[in-house]
Every structure is written in structure tokens, then in C-alpha cells.
Amino acid sequence: MARIVFLDRETIGPTVNLHRPRADHDWVCYDATAEDQVVQRLQGAQVAITNKVPLSRATLEQLPDLRFITVAATGYDVIDTPACAELGITVSNVRGYAVNTVPEHTMALILALRRALVGYRQDVIDGQWQASGQFCFFNHPIRDLRGSKIGIIGTGTLGASVARLAEAFGMIPLYAGRKGERVSDASYTPFDEVLETADIITLHAPLTDTTRDLIGLPEFRQMRRKPLVINTGRGGLVNEADLVTALDEGLIAGAGFDVLTKEPPAVDNPLLSILDRPNVILTPHVAWASEEAMQSLWQQVVDSIDAFLGDEPVRTVVHAKRRDLV
Numbered sequence: 001m002a003r004i005v006f007l008d009r010e011t012i013g014p015t016v017n018l019h020r021p022r023a024d025h026d027w028v029c030y031d032a033t034a035e036d037q038v039v040q041r042l043q044g045a046q047v048a049i050t051n052k053v054p055l056s057r058a059t060l061e062q063l064p065d066l067r068f069i070t071v072a073a074t075g076y077d078v079i080d081t082p083a084c085a086e087l088g089i090t091v092s093n094v095r096g097y098a099v100n101t102v103p104e105h106t107m108a109l110i111l112a113l114r115r116a117l118v119g120y121r122q123d124v125i126d127g128q129w130q131a132s133g134q135f136c137f138f139n140h141p142i143r144d145l146r147g148s149k150i151g152i153i154g155t156g157t158l159g160a161s162v163a164r165l166a167e168a169f170g171m172i173p174l175y176a177g178r179k180g181e182r183v184s185d186a187s188y189t190p191f192d193e194v195l196e197t198a199d200i201i202t203l204h205a206p207l208t209d210t211t212r213d214l215i216g217l218p219e220f221r222q223m224r225r226k227p228l229v230i231n232t233g234r235g236g237l238v239n240e241a242d243l244v245t246a247l248d249e250g251l252i253a254g255a256g257f258d259v260l261t262k263e264p265p266a267v268d269n270p271l272l273s274i275l276d277r278p279n280v281i282l283t284p285h286v287a288w289a290s291e292e293a294m295q296s297l298w299q300q301v302v303d304s305i306d307a308f309l310g311d312e313p314v315r316t317v318v319h320a321k322r323r324d325l326v
Contacts, residue, residue: 109256119278151198
């Protein structure tokens with residue numbers, strides 16, 4: 001019988017049905033786990049489920065029974081994968097579950113900012129409409145989406161889904177090429193040209209050494225159209241202090257962010273100082289978290305455990321040689 005330990009259940013919404021694997025097992029679930037609790041909680045476990053709890057080499061070397069880690073997310077940077085390969089620990093992740101929810105959240109941010117919904121809602125709350133004497137009033141500019149260009153940085157599944165939704169609104173998608181590289185594929189637009197011509201820029205790239213601070217003040221100064229900047233990709237793709245400067249200097253029209261460099265944000269995060277602005281929306285990393293998407297994610301987690309225990313692992317990022325379960 002496999003012992004299965006879920007280290008951070010609170011990273012998945014409370015309404016999600018956490019049904020369990022079909023295989024015979026012993027189930028242990030913790031709401032959250034600190035780094036110094038991991039070794040003790042995974043003692044004797046053959047299967048670990050983690051979303052954001054790190055599993056380092058030093059930790060893994062103290063867990064001789066561990067055979068399989070399933071990550072309840074697509075990103076697996078919290079796992080020391082080379083150590084897993086050396087120690088014979090297979091690792092799987094989940095994929096494709098956010099193909100609807102993230103693009104829809106992206107479009108929601110775009111629509112809310114382009115239509116000035118945040119500012120107008122606050123004006124009504126503050127009584128400005130009631131005191132205006134007119135059937136409507138014009139405190140904030142409103143722009144249509146049709147005919148505008150949307151620059152998409154990161155052209156995987158999510159970027160492509162955003163492009164399809166944008167086209168339904170009559171927008172013109174521009175797939176950005178890699179920064180600093182010539183574009184040889186006609187379906188891509190040079191990175192600098194996207195910065196210069198897009199009315200909206202949305203980020204869906206992974207965070208790597210080459211994409212960290214992909215957009216900073218030099219890039220903001222290239223944005224001739226003063227676009228909206230949307231980030232539902234990864235915190236760190238945009239330099240947050242430079243983003244505030246860009247807003248202060250009027251280099252961009254607004255910002256809609258769902259991800260930050262550190263989550264939850266530290267009290268000195270520069271974006272927290274501008275939350276009251278009508279052209280800024282910050283959501284707490286929930287673009288991925290529709291009920292449907294979270295349930296799909298959990299189904300993949302359960303399927304990955306049953307597949308591994310059946311000696312046919314799926315969606316592996318480390319496929320280690322199978323060791324007998326104890």
C-alpha cells in the first residue's frame with residue numbers, strides 16, 4: 001500500500017472535490033507545510049503531492065522511500081529535478097488545464113481597463129455620478145477593442161488562446177519574436193516592433209534567466225502607442241519598480257497584473273502603492289483558478305498517481321527507473 005502525502009492543500013480552492021486515487025493507499029493531507037516540516041511529513045511516503053512546497057536535494061536525500069512527486073501545477077521549479085533523476089524519483093506535472101481560464105482572465109483585465117470599469121465603478125461609489133446632473137459623465141477615456149493591435153509575448157497554448165479570443169473582438173494579434181533576435185518566421189513580429197506598435201501587450205512566457213525583467217524602463221520607453229500592459233504569466237517578467245515609473249510618466253495607459261515577483265507581496269512591493277489608481281488592477285494569482293480548471297488540475301494529479309502506481313507514468317518531467325514500493 002502506497003503512502004501518499006499532500007503537502008499544501010490550501011493552494012487549491014476549498015470547493016474542489018479532492019477525490020482520491022483508485023489504487024490502494026494511505027492518504028495524508030496537510031493544509032500547508034513549512035520547509036522545515038517537509039522531511040518529517042514525508043517520512044515513509046512513496047508519493048508526494050506539492051504545489052509550491054520546495055523539495056530540494058538536501059530534503060530528497062533524507063527520504064529514501066520517496067518514489068514519485070506529482071506537482072499540482074505546470075511549473076516545477078520548486079523541485080530539484082536533477083536530484084530526483086539521480087535518486088530514482090519520477091516527477092510529473094499537470095498541463096493544459098488553464099487553456100480557458102487564463103485567457104479569459106486576461107481578456108477580463110483588458111476589457112475592464114480599456115472600458116475604464118474600475119474608475120467608473122469608484123466614481124459611482126463616491127457619488128460623483130449622482131452629483132453630476134447628467135445622465136452620464138466622462139471622467140475616464142473609453143476605447144473599443146476592434147482594430148487595436150495586441151502584442152502577445154509567449155506563444156504557447158495560452159498565448160494562442162488569447163489570440164483567438166482577441167480576434168473574436170476584432171483585434172489584430174502580433175506574436176512577438178524573441179527579444180534581441182531576428183525573426184525568420186513570417187508568423188512572428190520582431191520584439192521591438194511589437195513594443196512600438198501594440199495597443200495592448202500581454203505576457204504568457206515562462207520565467208527563465210533570459211526572460212527575467214524582459215520588460216523594464218528601456219522597453220516601456222519604446223511603447224509609442226502607450227499600451228495597456230497585462231501580465232498573467234509569471235512575476236518577474238516585468239520589472240515592477242519600472243512599471244510604476246512607466247505609469248507615473250504616462251508611458252503606458254494602464255496595467256493589469258495577476259502575478260508578482262514575490263507572492264503574497266511584501267509590504268514594500270511598489271505595485272501596492274498604486275492600487276487606488278483607476279488604470280491599475282492587481283489580482284491575487286487567480287487567473288488559473290476557475291472552478292473548472294482547478295477540478296481538471298486535480299483530475300490530472302490523481303490520474304498521474306494511478307498511472308505511476310500502475311507502472312505507466314504520464315506527463316513526466318523526470319522519468320526515473322522504477323524502484324519497488326516498500
